[in-house]
Structures are given as C-alpha cells and as structure tokens.
Amino acid sequence: PALYPFHINITNRHQDGIDDISLIIPYAKVFLEAHLEITKCIFEDSIKEAIEKQLNDFTKCPSDFDFKNEKLIYKSILLSFIKIFVMKYIQCCLNQKTLKTDEIIVLIRILFESILSEAFFEDEKLDKIIPKEITEKLLNTEKEKFEVIKSSIKDKAFKKFLLENVFVVFVGGFRVLDKYLTDFSVYNATKNEEYLNSEIKNNEFLKIIKKIYSKNAWPLSASYENRIMQTTKISKKLLFKELCGLICENYQNKNYRDIFKKKILTFNFDENEHRLPVVIRNVSNNIFPNDWSSDELLCFRGILERYSNHTLYLSFSLSIEDWLIVFIRQIFSKFKKERFYKIVSEDFPDAEAVRKEILKKIFGEIPEISPFCDDIKPFLVKLKENLKSQTYISFYFDKVEDSIFNDIIT
Incomplete structure (x- = not known):
C-alpha cells in the first residue's frame, strides 16, 4: 500500500504558529x-x-x-x-x-x-x-x-x-x-471544546491552508478534522510551551512596534498521528535564517530524512513586508530621496510591454544594486538539497499592510 503523505508549512508570521497550535488547545x-x-x-x-x-x-x-x-x-x-x-x-x-x-x-x-x-x-x-x-x-x-x-x-x-x-x-x-500542575486549566476539555468552533471559524491560518490545498488539489491532512482528540497530553504540553513564546513575541511586535521587531521562521510539520512545530528565532538581518547548524534546523532535516519514503506537500505562507523593506530601501539608497519620490509618483501605463520597458530603463540606471534574490536563494537552495521525498510545493504571500511604507521611508 502507498505510504500516507506528510505535510510541512513554512511561515514567517507569529500569528500562523499561534493559529496552528490553537486548533489543538484553543482555550x-x-x-x-x-x-x-x-x-x-x-x-x-x-x-x-x-x-x-x-x-x-x-x-x-x-x-x-x-x-x-x-x-x-x-x-x-x-x-x-x-x-x-x-x-x-x-x-x-x-x-x-x-x-x-x-x-x-x-x-x-x-x-x-x-x-x-x-x-x-x-x-x-x-x-x-x-x-x-x-x-x-x-x-x-x-x-x-x-x-x-x-x-x-x-x-x-x-x-x-x-x-x-x-x-x-x-x-x-x-x-x-x-x-x-497535573490539571492546569488550559487543558480543560470542556473549555477547549467551548472555544473550538469559534477558533475554527476565525482561524486565518486554517483558511490559508485550505486555500492552498484547494487551489493545488492537494489532499488536506486528516488531522485538521479533530485535532483536540488526536493530540496526546504530552504533545499538548510541548505545544503550550511553544505557544507561550509565540504569543508573547507577537504581542511585543504589535504593541511596541518602535521597540520590538522579532522575526521567526516556523516549520509546521503534520502527518496522520503527529504534530510538531519547529520554531527558529531569526536573529540575523537576512530574510531567512542561514545557520543550518542550529538545533531546530537539524531537527527539521531529521524529519525530512525520516519521512523520505513519503510524499511531501510543502507549502510556504509568507509575509513579505520584511522583503519589501530590504528591496525598497536598497532602491531608496541608490536613487536618493527626490528621484525615488519622482519614480513612485509616476503614472505607469497599463500596457505590460510598455511598462516593462520603462521599468527596465529606470533600473538600468543603477546596475550596481545587489540582486534581491541573494538574500533568499541560499536558504531555498539548502532546503532543496535536503528534500528526499517526492515533493509538491506551493507559495502563498500575505497581503501587505499600508503601514509598512511608513517603516520604509521614515
């Protein structure tokens, strides 16, 4: 018989990790x-x-x-x-x-x-x-x-x-x-069942996953149907420990934006019986962490090796705000303030061919700018080198908030 598939979602948003765990312990x-x-x-x-x-x-x-x-x-x-x-x-x-x-x-x-x-x-x-x-x-x-x-x-x-x-x-x-405590109230079955329906209804990460899987005609993991019942007490304790850190960092980023800009990359691993989020604190200035010697990345590599005979459905759900900051700041520094504002205020034509020609001319004026992909490529290359399974891959990019441009320009 064919081996059941396994699923990995890679996200750089704290809220995705919070939402994923909250499908198991919503209270x-x-x-x-x-x-x-x-x-x-x-x-x-x-x-x-x-x-x-x-x-x-x-x-x-x-x-x-x-x-x-x-x-x-x-x-x-x-x-x-x-x-x-x-x-x-x-x-x-x-x-x-x-x-x-x-x-x-x-x-x-x-x-x-x-x-x-x-x-x-x-x-x-x-x-x-x-x-x-x-x-x-x-x-x-x-x-x-x-x-x-x-x-x-x-x-x-x-x-x-x-x-x-x-x-x-x-x-x-x-x-x-x-x-x-042996009966900590966060695991109270009645309370968790009480909040489950509301969590499923409002869980943005679940909506993203369903959108990705529906668009690609992938089989959705069975564990999404009833995670509370399928997850052991030991696993719930590990998930609660991770949830504490994710919620606190997310709270810091949202409520103290001028002080905290904590970045993570979370690998949400899912197969029929096991749930495992691997959270990597990205302390570098890079978009993706590049230290594959860290314990978390070694754990991820071990998972890929262990399930190498299974089909892998690998999805990325990513916020690209940090990417835009890196990219636009590069351009801003090259064009200088007046030229930059002149370019972004131009009314570009709808015709794609004409628009491409104009943009090509603009960016041709700054040939010394380093390729944006240099900050992304090393991680993806290393990821590809470690994939052992037959793999299907999909990328989902989150909508950019208008406020991001305040962070870039100011």
Missing part, C-alpha cells in the same frame, strides 16, 4: 491573551512606582553603592519594578478570576522563589541593549545620578530591557506552572 490562546492584557494595564504604573521608590531611596542616601553607575541604578529599578509588577499582576488574577486558587498559590511560590531573586538580573541582557561602556561609567555627581533615575522612564532602551524581563516572568511563570 490556551484565550487564556494567555487575557493575561497579556493584564500586563498591559499594569506595566506603566509599575514603572512609575519603581522609579518613585528609587528617587526616594536616592534622596535618603545619595552616596549609596546602588547609585554608583547606570547599571546599578537600572538593576535596582528592575528588581523593584518586577516585585511591584508581580504583586499587581497577582491581585488582578484574584480579582478577575483568570486563575484557579491552586494555580495562583503555585504561581506565587514559583515567582517569589526563583524569578524575583537577585540572580534574575543578568548583566548580559542589559549589555545587549545598552553598551556597558555607558552603563558602567562612574557617576560622579548627585545631579548625574538624579538625572539617570528621572530620565529612565523615557529611555527607550531601558523600557525594552524592562519589557524583555516582564515577558521572561510571563513565559517562565506559565511554563513552570504547567510543569507543576
């Missing part, structure tokens, strides 16, 4: 997003209170060692901020009943035993955001120290540092909570 997304809204409400107030405390401490003892340099000041603010933030967060959970009583008790123990310790502050995290040549420079006068404390609330780099630590608390707390 988990609702649960995590509700808790993220709590963090949004209390974040700014917690910063203000932490800085006020620091100013009071400074007034009492300006010569204290904690005010020696920016790094020590930031450390004190962070530790005060996290304690204030967590206390407010727990109170909100109690008021809004977003956690069961036993879950709150365990979460409090987790937070105060580990995350709120002195070891929570890591010099390396701050050094990545603000050079230590700045933060470790000795502050000689009380005025210098006072200004650092007072201006920290407006410091974008320091705000990023605080936000990163908030999400360490958030993700770490729920991942450990999941480890300690």
Whole structure:
C-alpha cells in the first residue's frame, strides 16, 4: 500500500504558529491573551512606582553603592519594578478570576522563589541593549545620578530591557506552572471544546491552508478534522510551551512596534498521528535564517530524512513586508530621496510591454544594486538539497499592510 503523505508549512508570521497550535488547545490562546492584557494595564504604573521608590531611596542616601553607575541604578529599578509588577499582576488574577486558587498559590511560590531573586538580573541582557561602556561609567555627581533615575522612564532602551524581563516572568511563570500542575486549566476539555468552533471559524491560518490545498488539489491532512482528540497530553504540553513564546513575541511586535521587531521562521510539520512545530528565532538581518547548524534546523532535516519514503506537500505562507523593506530601501539608497519620490509618483501605463520597458530603463540606471534574490536563494537552495521525498510545493504571500511604507521611508 502507498505510504500516507506528510505535510510541512513554512511561515514567517507569529500569528500562523499561534493559529496552528490553537486548533489543538484553543482555550490556551484565550487564556494567555487575557493575561497579556493584564500586563498591559499594569506595566506603566509599575514603572512609575519603581522609579518613585528609587528617587526616594536616592534622596535618603545619595552616596549609596546602588547609585554608583547606570547599571546599578537600572538593576535596582528592575528588581523593584518586577516585585511591584508581580504583586499587581497577582491581585488582578484574584480579582478577575483568570486563575484557579491552586494555580495562583503555585504561581506565587514559583515567582517569589526563583524569578524575583537577585540572580534574575543578568548583566548580559542589559549589555545587549545598552553598551556597558555607558552603563558602567562612574557617576560622579548627585545631579548625574538624579538625572539617570528621572530620565529612565523615557529611555527607550531601558523600557525594552524592562519589557524583555516582564515577558521572561510571563513565559517562565506559565511554563513552570504547567510543569507543576497535573490539571492546569488550559487543558480543560470542556473549555477547549467551548472555544473550538469559534477558533475554527476565525482561524486565518486554517483558511490559508485550505486555500492552498484547494487551489493545488492537494489532499488536506486528516488531522485538521479533530485535532483536540488526536493530540496526546504530552504533545499538548510541548505545544503550550511553544505557544507561550509565540504569543508573547507577537504581542511585543504589535504593541511596541518602535521597540520590538522579532522575526521567526516556523516549520509546521503534520502527518496522520503527529504534530510538531519547529520554531527558529531569526536573529540575523537576512530574510531567512542561514545557520543550518542550529538545533531546530537539524531537527527539521531529521524529519525530512525520516519521512523520505513519503510524499511531501510543502507549502510556504509568507509575509513579505520584511522583503519589501530590504528591496525598497536598497532602491531608496541608490536613487536618493527626490528621484525615488519622482519614480513612485509616476503614472505607469497599463500596457505590460510598455511598462516593462520603462521599468527596465529606470533600473538600468543603477546596475550596481545587489540582486534581491541573494538574500533568499541560499536558504531555498539548502532546503532543496535536503528534500528526499517526492515533493509538491506551493507559495502563498500575505497581503501587505499600508503601514509598512511608513517603516520604509521614515
């Protein structure tokens, strides 16, 4: 008999990974997003209170060692901020009943035993955001120290540092909570069944997958029919762990666009019995990650090898906003501002042949521009080299939002 096919979708959108997992544990997304809204409400107030405390401490003892340099000041603010933030967060959970009583008790123990310790502050995290040549420079006068404390609330780099630590608390707390509890409410069968129909109806990733498969007359994976029933508890736990990270990063990108631009590439693997998302954090400036030695890419290569005798349906569902930024910024830098605006404001003719001739002439003026495909080709070539199966491939590109042009031009 013919071996059943397997399916891989490659996407660079956080929301696709979130939607894919949410077809298995739909309540988990609702649960995590509700808790993220709590963090949004209390974040700014917690910063203000932490800085006020620091100013009071400074007034009492300006010569204290904690005010020696920016790094020590930031450390004190962070530790005060996290304690204030967590206390407010727990109170909100109690008021809004977003956690069961036993879950709150365990979460409090987790937070105060580990995350709120002195070891929570890591010099390396701050050094990545603000050079230590700045933060470790000795502050000689009380005025210098006072200004650092007072201006920290407006410091974008320091705000990023605080936000990163908030999400360490958030993700770490729920991942450990999941480890300690045998009946964590995110897996509650009744709640997940309750939210499933709504999730299927509104799940954009499922709509994209169905569109791709319908257009290409591919057989849709049977696991899409009833993923809740087909997925084991162990797999759900692994998926919840991944979901925590995806939702937090997506939240950061959407709500703090001026601070965070986190990129990923997710390989959603699907066959009749197994679900496995492999998420790669793309920390490079490239469109695709190019380090095939990473654990995630080695795992992906292992999957391709293991199912080499099966037919593979490989689909790409990609946001091309980053691609446009790379491409248009290249052109912008070559044409300079006035020439660029003149070109983009031109009314090009509808006739394709004439339009191509005009564009060819325009781009012929900048022969030194590096080919855009140079940033994409290495990944696709490496991917092709690792494909062992009979493979069908399809590409789907997401609609570009108008706001992307603000990011390019400004």
